[in-house]
Amino acid sequence: MTSNAPARILRLTRIELFKLRRQRLAQAVVGLPAAAALLIPQGLWLSGREGVQGVLALSTAVELALLLVTFLGFLHASVAVAWERSERTLRDVLAGPVRRSEVLLSRWIALELELALAVLLVLAAAGVSSLLHYRFEDIRGDAIEPLFYAGEVGRHAALGVAYFLPPAAALVTVGLLVSVLAATPAVAAAAGLGALLCLDIAKSLFSSTSGFVLGLLNAYLPSLFDRTSYLHGVTAMANGIGDVLWADDAPQHLLVLLVPGLYAGCALAAALALFTRRDFTE
Amino acid sequence: MIGRMLCPALFLRGVTYSFGPVQALTAVDLCVNEATVYGLIGLNGAGKTTTIRVVLGLLRPHGGEVRVLGADAVPREPRVFRRVGVLFEDFAAPSYLTGREHLVLQGLLLGMTRREAALAAERWLGAVGLPAKADARVRGYSLGMRRRLGLASALVGSPRLVILDEPTNGLDPQGIGDLRGLILELHRREGVTFLLSSHILGEVEQLCGAVGILHRGRTVLEGPVEELTRRAGSRLVRVAPVERALSVLGAAPWCEGVERAGVDGALRVRLGAEAVPRMVRELVEAGVDVHEISGSAETLESVFRRAVEAAEEAEADQHGKPKGGSPEGGAARAARSSS
Incomplete structure (x- = not known):
């Protein structure tokens, strides 16, 4: 029986992952986007768009499915603590041989792993469905050199995922903060949606005027509806033109990782501070 | 110091806690010796549940000393609570889990391996009379079945100290009898210490070797049941x-x-x-x-009634005003509860 903090966090994470496997909302977060990613290329094919390049079907499926992943993942995170609190099941965990910070950290890790699994499933489903219905060929247009080399799909997809995960993970962290603040799941869900809207408004107000490229309120602030940052990055990458928008040495490569990282760090610190101080026993 | 030496299971001295302006605990002193069944009794709102939350480290006391199984419980140290089991008055398990899964997860939380947790779950499901429903989801359990599961959850880690808050709430007569038998068996055979919070005095009198009476967040009487009833x-x-x-x-x-x-x-x-x-x-x-x-000897109920009355009189004298509330009313409520 180990008793140090990492061992306890690992143990709690295993418990959280087991619980997630049984939760319908978690099943929806993982299952629905994958199902969408599977159906979208099929839908395009059935609607008679045989001429569409495979990479375009793939990018459409990935973009829409990842939008769903972000939304559902955020929603799940925003009710994760509030739900257990209202069900009175959180108290039993807190009464156990664990620290509160460990309980929240393990929950956060489990939610992020859930997000990663959902993304992997989306990619797999979209890839398989696109491959079944479409060919992946170079896009030439009128240019001398191809605009897109079919052989680079894998690299572009990997880059797209790499640029999608940090902002999405940051949004899940914000969802967890909302959940710690809210007393009931209904309030948490409403506050979560409100927070998403506020993020978008803040971003649209500040990002265009702010000269602080490294500040939090810049174009790389992760938000759900605004398409100027990570989702655009994903789409661009999936379309195979990311390297046209962002050169290999462009600062965007760093910013799209750094800004959400800072953002998630602040949200997690605030959530931990609140979770360790609030009374969850009533 | 003497208190510490004699009270290795649970020791509280001068514990205070307030919810904002409301003083929930004003001076709680408890001394629960190892291998005893101890009853924490009091009227509704006396501070029993708050005391339990403080003992478990869910609430940080604003003053006083709390020692659990010989170790300081403030600040909360996880290892102290590895051998403490608890059944809250309104126990709830995640509704999407089965009873067995809940117990296995509880075992994992306590640091067991999956195999150990599965074995412990099997043992305690049988002990509380739930094996037939072990693989049904908790959402389909009746109130009594949930209480039984809660009891199994409290016992799954083979704790040295078990805290039961109103354990018979929702149990049918057979369930109450089973619970009583289980507590006494664990107490006699394995020397488990029980802290049992209840306002059903008949139940406490049957089970407990010692009691502490709380009134308005203060310990007004404490001691072995036999001694208290004989003395009075x-x-x-x-x-x-x-x-x-x-x-x-x-x-x-x-x-x-x-x-x-x-x-x-x-x-x-x-x-x-x-x-x-x-x-x-x-x-x-x-x-x-x-x-x-x-x-x-008198019944515990009359001892309780007099202790509450005396506490209210002392309080009224201290504040120089007539007795607040109705001690008879309070005692009558306790009497009704016990019946």
Whole structure:
């Protein structure tokens, strides 16, 4: 029986992952986007768009499915603590041989792993469905050199995922903060949606005027509806033109990782501070 | 220091806690010896559940000392709570899990391997009478089944200290009997210490070796049940002449109370068993004939009632105002609960 903090966090994470496997909302977060990613290329094919390049079907499926992943993942995170609190099941965990910070950290890790699994499933489903219905060929247009080399799909997809995960993970962290603040799941869900809207408004107000490229309120602030940052990055990458928008040495490569990282760090610190101080026993 | 040496299971001294302006605990002192079944009793709102939350480290006390299984519980140290089991009054398990899964997860939380947790789950599901429903989802459990699962959850880690908050709530008579049997068996066979919070005094009297009475966030009486009931026992004494006996007993410092009982020379005298020979001697020396002494120890309910009344009187004296609320009402509520 180990008793140090990492061992306890690992143990709690295993418990959280087991619980997630049984939760319908978690099943929806993982299952629905994958199902969408599977159906979208099929839908395009059935609607008679045989001429569409495979990479375009793939990018459409990935973009829409990842939008769903972000939304559902955020929603799940925003009710994760509030739900257990209202069900009175959180108290039993807190009464156990664990620290509160460990309980929240393990929950956060489990939610992020859930997000990663959902993304992997989306990619797999979209890839398989696109491959079944479409060919992946170079896009030439009128240019001398191809605009897109079919052989680079894998690299572009990997880059797209790499640029999608940090902002999405940051949004899940914000969802967890909302959940710690809210007393009931209904309030948490409403506050979560409100927070998403506020993020978008803040971003649209500040990002265009702010000269602080490294500040939090810049174009790389992760938000759900605004398409100027990570989702655009994903789409661009999936379309195979990311390297046209962002050169290999462009600062965007760093910013799209750094800004959400800072953002998630602040949200997690605030959530931990609140979770360790609030009374969850009533 | 003596308290610490004698009370390795649970020791609270001068514990205070307030919810904003509301003082929930003003001075809680408890001393729960190892391998005892200890009853924490009090009226609704007396501070029982808050005390339990403080003991478990769910609430950080604003003052006083809390020691659990010999270790300081403030600040909360996880290892201390590895051998502590708890059943909250409104226990709830995640509704999407089965009873068995909940117990396995509880075992994992306590640091067991999956195999150990599965074995422990099997054992305690059987012990609380839930094996048939072990693989059904908790959302389909009745209230009584949930309480049984909660009890199994409290016991799954083979704890040394088990805290049960109103454990019989929602249980049918058979369930209450099973629970009582299980507590006594664990206490006798494995030396498990139980802290049992309840306002059902009959249940406490049957199960507990010692009690602590809380009233308005303060410990007003604590000790072994046998000693408390014996100390406060009343005797029916038939004497003649009655008036002389009344004056002798009324002036005696060892007599806790005396009153007429009927019209045939009977008095109800409240005194400890050790004072009975002295009473007889002093009455005889005063020229009073003692014809008969009968009676026995008091019930826990009357001990509780008097402790609450005394606490309210002391409080009223302290504040220089009439007694607040109705002690009789409170006692009556307790009596109704016990019935």
